[in-house]
Amino acid sequence: MKLKYCCKNFKQGSKSVFKSLKEEFPELEHKKKDCIGCCKQCSKQCIVKVGKAGVVCAESPDLLYAQLKQLIHGTYEEAVHV
Template sequence: MKKIKYCCKNLKNGSKKVYKSLKNEFPEIKQKKKDCLGSCKLCSKQCFVLIGKSEVIVAPSADVLYKKLKHRIG
């Protein structure tokens, strides 16, 4: 899997839990926090991450996002 990128503003909205959980469970996966990923409309309403340069995974809550990412990782 490519690098998972998080928007710092979205971390405050709940995705910080996902970041920490994935870091503990899958330390080999690269994760990066960025100031802004340029998806402000998504960021303000839902939890999301960017995989690689273009794949966006969106979820209504941190728990659902974590499950989607875990499924994506395999």
Template sequence: MMKKIKYCKKNFKNGSKSLYKAMKEQYPDIKRKKSDCLGNCRTCRHECFVVVKSKCISAPSSDLLYKQLKKMIG
């Protein structure tokens, strides 16, 4: 079970802000951390991404990333 998802504030412009809000609403028990920069700039430029257990999870859109995270949560 994932306990915390890290979000990059710079990636919010790529659509991860809507993902952040959706995850907060759907899974209030999972902790969220917003950082100014997570250092995944190459991924950040092209896709939505989050970091779970120090692993970068990315997808071309926030909807696809949301589906990936839902699958991981179970």
């Protein structure tokens, strides 16, 4: 799973999410990009692009972290049960 973070969105609080998830899930691909192409959402909320088309947004870094963690665990559970 690839997670792409917008460097401009770090001001919204996603930098702490990037650091925490990179440390907790080093096996995932974490990329910092100058822009991930979601500028309208990025200027208002914490945001991370998941895979090629998915986007996860949240009002706060804590909510974003919780949503991404749930998504990651769901993906791992599916992989284990397949």
